[in-house]
Amino acid sequence: MTQLQSTHLVPTGIPGLDETLRGGLRAGKMYLVSGAPGTGKTTFSLQFIAGGIGRGERCLYIAVTGGDSDLADMAEASGIVLDPALFTAYAVEISDEVMEGPEQRVFHSAEMEPSGAMKDLLAEVRRVKPQRLVIDSLSDLRLLSEDLVSFRRFILAIRREFGNDECTVLLTNNIGQSELDTHMETICHGVIRLEQTAVGYGPVRRRLLVLKMRGRSYRSGWHDFTIASDGIRIFPTLTVDPLRSQKSQRSVITTGNAQLDLLFGGGIDRGTTTAIVGASGTGKTTMANLCLYAGAKRGESAVVYLFEETEDSFKERAAGLGMPVDDFVDQGLITLHQIDVAEFSSGEFCGMLLKEVEELGATTIVLDTLSGYVQAMADERSVYTQLHQLLMYLAHKKVTTFLIMEQHGVFGSERGEIGNMSYLADSILLLRYFEHKGEIRRAISVLKRRRGPHELTIREFSLSSKGINIDKPLTKMQGVLTGVPTLEN
Missing domain, CATH: 3.40.50.300 (P-loop containing nucleotide triphosphate hydrolases)
Structure with missing residues (x-):
């Protein structure tokens, strides 16, 4: 020997x-x-x-x-x-x-x-x-x-x-x-x-x-x-060594919206994974953009992996909601990657992400969307195991991760990858459509926060050129999550 x-x-x-x-x-x-x-x-x-x-x-x-x-x-x-x-x-x-x-x-x-x-x-x-x-x-x-x-x-x-x-x-x-x-x-x-x-x-x-x-x-x-x-x-296949993980005190970062911070019980825990779940068009990407926009204002770097839209579309939508990212992109604080689902293996994608974290110092990662990621790795039978390992690595590096998870149908359901992957998330933010007085409106609630208490209310929110506005709890309605609520007498 x-x-x-x-x-x-x-x-x-x-x-x-x-x-x-x-x-x-x-x-x-x-x-x-x-x-x-x-x-x-x-x-x-x-x-x-x-x-x-x-x-x-x-x-x-x-x-x-x-x-x-x-x-x-x-x-x-x-x-x-x-x-x-x-x-x-x-x-x-x-x-x-x-x-x-x-x-x-x-x-x-x-x-x-x-x-x-x-x-x-x-x-x-x-x-x-x-x-x-x-x-x-x-x-x-x-x-x-x-x-x-x-x-x-x-x-x-x-x-x-x-x-x-x-x-x-x-x-x-x-x-x-x-x-x-x-x-x-x-x-x-x-x-x-x-x-x-x-x-x-x-x-x-x-x-x-x-x-x-x-x-x-x-x-x-x-x-x-x-x-x-x-x-x-x-x-190389990603491995996590707990002995080499970054040691630091737990901290909470603001989302950039006071009402959303209240829903999370004060803010989002740094180094955790937050799943933003909702039907198409409910504002999932916008919520993630709000958080990385607030981080860029603090001088923190973020990387967004776009599986289902172009970089130009992302920039235009962010600017239309009062969160222009062009200057931050030019400064290198926000990096956008448009992923061709036919070009990447899971190992190559992990290698690209690790480079952003290890060499460029990214502190926030957004995967938009999870279904796009799964489709990109469709021939990889162990895709969920690989994603679990990736999220564990990011957590040890104190990187805050957002998973955009799309539900099926207008009012959403719990089928598909959401049921498979929601256990990986430390926090779950749920966005829903609901019908009220002949209008389609949006509701927001936090279903889970692993590291502390959170608000259990359901609030209505709206999107405009001024950004995201979250209203008071919908205390006079029952069945908001079903999509067709009823008013209390």
Whole structure:
């Protein structure tokens, strides 16, 4: 165990992967990256090499079936500079004789050492003495061996060649190549699986799984990742460490409206989640805008994720209700993100939100709406669990969160995601339509406040160019929440 602890870690050069691996890869060990064609194995390997070049390390990339020219094109497209002083590419060509079939091969299972092309390959490794080595890919290189036993000997020879901390080896493999997968996963110190899935609409979703990391702890489970012009970016699954959460005294922040503060028993608890529930058009977004507008006046930053309307529409509506946000947007106190529901995985969305909190210091988050969020992650069966983890993280960071939750029908109902998610909220603000004297009016009430008492009355409210006006409690009406109240005698 002492030897494992003394082995230093090397950064991978892939954003998000070191965090997933809790520091990087152990130097001098052998790792396998497996996945179907097109999942990003070569891009992964190139970034691993680029990370080594950036640290001044000698790097060797062995491209099987003559892929070295494609390698240069991919590196250029990703903005990776392969410094010839530190980088060597070696192409392994598979002859027509080998491709014709087993009966034409010159290697036999009785041979105790690798020969021919494999012996030349091993000699090149010894000549370069790399600190980072990539062999891409094993499934193609396997064609040079008569059987799996001789091929396994070759891989073990590579591992013996670097028995100390001199070289970190990365092997790629196309999954589904019979028993080769199991043999290589047994030999290697770590195994990383890449996967891509085509959803019903939009781009493919990609994710990564660390299957094995010998002698190391790591973040288990699937982690979303993307491949863009600058390469792979991994979004580690969100975890919450209670020991590292921000410690501060409980505080209450004003909503910007004195009557609404009274309904909440003094204001909204900082670092909690408030669900604003109501039918379409009742003023849910306006209520959230009121709170973040008041925070911006105090100099606090907020981020709004819009799943169902544009940024321009949000600004126009806010200005029409006496809460113009343009100046605060220009100052960076309010940030608006219009989310394309077809473009984001849940991991990518969490990564974007975490950046706003960790790097930009956002203290208020608005998700508008929850149904839009769920639809954006429609192919994610664990969307509610992921959202629960996200809200727990925001609470530990003392970030105040508003969830806009839409009810069905004009007068609303308790179906859909509201029933699934309302337990996550620390406070629930309910907005309703009700009919009175031939008019459709609005009612507001606080149904829940987990951290303290709140007013239990139901009040009428209205929206105008001057903002939000909340009237006295509707003490002479019964059945307001049904939508059709009756007057008391």
